[in-house]
Amino acid sequence: MSDNKVQIFDTTLRDGEQVPGCKLNTDQKLIIAEQLDKLGVDIIEAGFPVSSPGDFKSVEAISKIVKNATVCGLTRSVENDIKVAAEALKYAKTPRIHTGIGTSDSHIKHKFRSNREAIIERAVKAVSYAKTFVEDVEFYAEDAGRTDNDYLAQVCEAVIKAGATVLNIPDTTGYCLPSEYGAKIKYLKENVKGIDKAILSCHCHNDLGLATANSIEGVINGARQIECTINGIGERAGNTALEEVVMILRQHPYLNLDTNIKSEMLYGLSQLVSDNMGIYTQPNKAIVGANAFAHSSGIHQDGVIKNRETYEIIDPKDVGVTESAIVLTARSGRAALAYRAKNIGYELTKLQLDEIYANFLDFADTKKEVDDNDIHYIIENSKVYKEITSA
Ligand code: KIV
């Protein structure tokens, strides 16, 4: 892997599917997995095989059909979880077991009623056991965001010695500030012996709306994998949104970090996941929301009609959206009305536009959005139009 490649680890089918009420059946998971593979994700986390017979079946079926990506299964640091995951992944061309344990004092004390030394022992045992099945073993230090950096470095060092190929540093509770999360990754890069043998991975939750920012800080500071989901879906406030991190790296080439994602497929994938899960995507969602390329205020519309780049930093075609939308509302200006009228066959002179625009404003005050049928109606009922047609 080149040093400026950021691996995209998609967990839509595992962390994403933890959204209450959004369970997918195996057929739906297969359709999504196939598209993720075509999208160019490097790793597909297909599920948590020990969690249910249905999830086992899905991970097994996905392992059989994925052509390019590594297929990954989640486990706890529990022998049976690891054995079952290995069994579910046995048909994968490149399988990965993702095992781990909570490392923050809160998890150690309340969840495991254990101590720091015993947690390291369990982590090492889990990684060593997973290595007996597969070469590629990712270790997650759950709640790493709230784990003391010095202890986290000890955990990382121990699991690298046991053979971990990827170290996942999850901000499980979405607590960290970007500067803190970036500093954590930097600290691990600088203080863990053997760190060059493993890839550091960002897995950030969005409880404070910082998941994307934290993941980007992570890769700027040396991580080379981002764990994310389509539309940012996931437990509670969700995960890092795949489409956001991909486009941030693409729009900032001077960072010299890129992914293998075919960005023109992003909008289609977003719709596919939203339809299958029955979760509607907020209209103002970055990159894939219905309004991400829609312009409705007069000043913006005038700029975009003259040159798209005045108010758009991304060409909509680059993410699979056919074109920017000029939405007509009572805040729209003449330029937008003339533009939309022209699209449906009316070439208006300045004088005609003056009268029709006044009628348009009266109409728009009564309606949220003025559509093409409304434009026909407004123009054809205006005095100036009647004059043209009777002349
Ligand atoms: O958020 C988290 O810590 C996780 C781990 C299980 C990887 O999802």
Ligand code: ZN
């Ligand atoms: Zn998570």
